[in-house]
Amino acid sequence: MSKIEYFKIRKLFNQYDVELFLEEDVNIFIGENGMGKTTILNCLYGVLSGRLEKLDNIVFEKIQIKFENNKELILERKDLKDITVVDLQNECNISRATFYRNYRNIIDVLDVIFKWYFNEYQELKKEENDKLLFFFRYWYLHRDLLTIIVENNLDIIKNCMIRYSKPNTDPYFIEIKYGLVTSIIVYWSKERKTSPEELYEKVKRMLDVKAYELITKN
Numbered sequence: 001m002s003k004i005e006y007f008k009i010r011k012l013f014n015q016y017d018v019e020l021f022l023e024e025d026v027n028i029f030i031g032e033n034g035m036g037k038t039t040i041l042n043c044l045y046g047v048l049s050g051r052l053e054k055l056d057n058i059v060f061e062k063i064q065i066k067f068e069n070n071k072e073l074i075l076e077r078k079d080l081k082d083i084t085v086v087d088l089q090n091e092c093n094i095s096r097a098t099f100y101r102n103y104r105n106i107i108d109v110l111d112v113i114f115k116w117y118f119n120e121y122q123e124l125k126k127e128e129n130d131k132l133l134f135f136f137r138y139w140y141l142h143r144d145l146l147t148i149i150v151e152n153n154l155d156i157i158k159n160c161m162i163r164y165s166k167p168n169t170d171p172y173f174i175e176i177k178y179g180l181v182t183s184i185i186v187y188w189s190k191e192r193k194t195s196p197e198e199l200y201e202k203v204k205r206m207l208d209v210k211a212y213e214l215i216t217k218n
Contacts, residue, residue, distance in 0.1 A: 003068040007044055011061035012036065047075055056144065057192065080106065080152050111156050114149060117142055118160040132203065136196035139185070147189040154182055 009018040018040060020027075029037050039058055046054030047063055055075075065073040078087075083106055085099055103109050121138050128134040139146055149156050158178050165174055188199060 005066045005068055008064040009040065009043055009060050009062070010064075011059075012039070012043075013059050014061075047073060053144070080110065080148055107153050107156075110148065110152065111159070114145065114156050115160060117145065118164075122164060133196070133200045136199050136203075140196040143189060143192070146185055150186050150189045154186075157182060157185070 003024060004022050006022065007018075007020045009016075012018050013036070016036070018036075020029075020040070029040070042054050043058060043060070043063055044065075046052055047065060052075075061077060063075040067073075085096065085106070088094075088106070088109065089096060089099060103112075121135075124138065125131050125134050158174075161178055161181070162174060184199070184203065188194065194202070
């Protein structure tokens with residue numbers, strides 16, 4: 001494995017630029033409690049291990065790691081609205097014509113990605129006894145994708161639900177199911193604290209209440 005020369009974080013907590021130049025053997029980080037030592041190490045571990053969920057609740061603009069062979073690893077946060085077709089062309093090494101043969105816009109790409117995960121979810125849940133618990137566990141693993149969809153286009157979820165609905169399903173049933181599911185997902189994606197198991201228990205308790213009580217109870 002190549003030695004790391006330096007590790008940088010831009011706008012950590014929207015305030016600090018961090019630069020660490022690493023020695024060859026042992027590196028010791030010293031600082032007062034609350035200075036961000038653990039956060040910085042979690043950033044380093046998350047990027048190097050590919051466990052990007054470690055970065056979920058860490059606010060930063062860019063992480064940059066340079067190795068001794070002059071190779072760099074860069075992770076940059078970008079809102080979907082700021083991603084352009086040119087960005088995708090450069091990242092995927094495709095032409096503009098190729099992109100537009102397959103997609104109309106960036107949201108179409110997001111739609112295709114979500115459909116892939118939704119199809120996987122539909123297949124995997126067939127083997128599960130408790131499908132509600134599996135629902136929360138599966139989407140918890142892909143909560144970053146859900147957050148992006150919540151922030152940009154919830155219709156992507158609705159379209160997948162319609163696609164997997166049985167023929168002649170009452171449209172009101174689809175709307176009720178969509179409303180319930182998206183209400184939970186929207187709040188869950190913003191709150192980001194409740195575990196799948198805790199949410200499962202909450203929803204089970206609420207669904208045990210009669211329908212009219214769910215509508216009328218404050």
